[in-house]
Amino acid sequence: MVKKSAPPKSADTITRRVIKKYPNRRLYDSATSSYITLADIKQWVIDGAPLQVLDAKNNQDLTRSILLQIILEEEACGTPLFSEKALADMIRFYGHTMQTHMGTFIEKNMGMLYDMMGQYNAHLLPSKAQTGQPFAAQGTTAMQHMISSYVEQSQMAMTQMQNHMQDHMRRHTEQMLAAMGLKT
8 A cells, every 4th residue: 555645844844855756647755755646745835845856767857847737737626826818928928038037027026925925924813813803804904005015016026127138138239239340
């Protein structure tokens, strides 16, 4: 009988958990010497545990494809996170000059959003227990403030990305003109 491993108890795990993916599509946790499921990997990601998925035959890193598979399964059931328009817009960035910067922009925005959620939970959840007021009634103004802050930070990140792109284009143009023997 194959045993399933439990997710790590804390996100403080320093060592990266290595998962081997076999041709039969089975996932094997080398730390516990047991087969696991995508649900296990999803839980480890939620818990913040570092992990890496490797092809058992050639050690090719499959982590991104496994994470995308988890996202695909999540999108297929329940309430999707991405609208069709958002997905189409993401596809349009492939091959675009902004592609290299878009990943960083999305990553920064996700980080800011995650931080905002943490602040929201840290400041408002304890106050609900203390006052006995409904959570929604307490949190409306604070949530609006946090969303405004997030939008401002997002706009700043976009401005930084645009400035970076302009600097990059300027340097590229200067290099092209110099290569042609023209002064800038």
